[in-house]
Amino acid sequence: EASQSWQGKKMVITAGGTQEALDPVRYLGNYSSGKMGLALAQAASEAGAQVVLITSIASSPIYGVRTQIVHSAQEMLTAVTAEFATAQVFISAAAVADFRPATRQAQKIKKTPGQKTYTLELETNPDIVAEMAQTKCSGQIVVGFAAETENLVKNAQKKLARKQLDYLIANDVSDSQIGFGSDENAVTIFQAQQAPKVLPRAAKLTIAREIIAHLTPALTSKTEA
Ligand code: C5P
Secondary structure: OHHHHHOOOEEEEEEOEOOEEEEOOEEEOOOOOOHHHHHHHHHHHHOOOEEEEEEOOOOOOOOOEEEEEOOOHHHHHHHHHHHHOOOOEEEEOOEOOOEEEOOOOOOOOOOOOOOOOOOOOEEEOOOHHHHHHHHOOOOOEEEEEEEEOOOHHHHHHHHHHHOOOOEEEEEEOOOOOOOOOOOEEEEEEEOOOOOOEEEEEEEHHHHHHHHHHHHHHHHHHHHHO
8 A cells, every 4th residue: 555655765856957057147947847846746745755855946835845945966966865865765857957067157257249159168967867876775766757759668768777777757748738847747657677657648746646656566575675
């Protein structure tokens, strides 16, 4: 029974995009609404888990969820590393920027008269979910998300293996009705050596509850071993 299994289990969830500072007043960001991660936090809390939500998105408090606000991928990595050390599950629903400005200017960047272009140098951010998967202890479960626009099954299975994840949840963002910003989603859950599980289009909270229910057997068998 779901609520029994999650009692006393700690889950770390990330949600929303990251903000990568350019100067004191600007950042590089993305359109992630954080809604899927927030729905997962609510669903996990309902199931009885102790939930820590690490996010760039300020939202109204979710019952039973401890929220920590972060901005950059580096800040998110620091927060996730600290919290996951004492958790059973990490769900990485955040849209983490792959790159950040190589330098954060101390003063506001100014344009010079007549300037036509401005070149920005970027450097690679850490891959938070891959780092957690590589360093996790046995019994810990790491879940990634993937937004795929083509070859969903092939790309999802590759990502599951490459990042050494226990689960990869793929959303097909080629359908503009669902996914980013929407209140609905449709996903497929991939797991090594298992047939993919399709969760058809539904409210994000419904999808989130189904995802938590799908993870429950893994949690029980791993933590009781
Ligand atoms: O490779 P891709 O960005 O599609 O992978 C998506 C998954 O990896 C998501 O779970 C996302 O939260 C995670 N990710 C991460 N750190 C990054 C990039 C992606 O944790 N720098």
